[in-house]
Amino acid sequence: MGQPRNIERLFKGRHFVREVIVLCVRWYLRYKLSFRDLVQITAECGLSLAHITIMRWVKRLTLEFLKRWDRFANSAGRSWRVDETNVKVRGK
DSSP states (O other), X not given: OHHHHHHHHHHTTOSSOHHHHXXXXXXXXXXXXXXXXXXXXXXXXXXXXXXXXXXXXXXXXXXXXXXXXXXHOOOOOSOOXXXXXXXXXXTO
């Protein structure tokens, strides 16, 4: 039950809708877009943002995103194998 209150605390006092904030932070982290690229993308959707605003969102929410992602991420395992590959160089 403490989790929804924690989420509300993260977005308290923000001027934009939670979905816009989460989308900008997610795009920044996933696709390595610059803050100015995100400003242009959101401007196409009719939103007027400053790149500093997005930078503050990223700074504030990145650790929380990582904590929540780590809960759902599955480890790949301790070992992994690659099939053999034969490469011929000059016929050998």
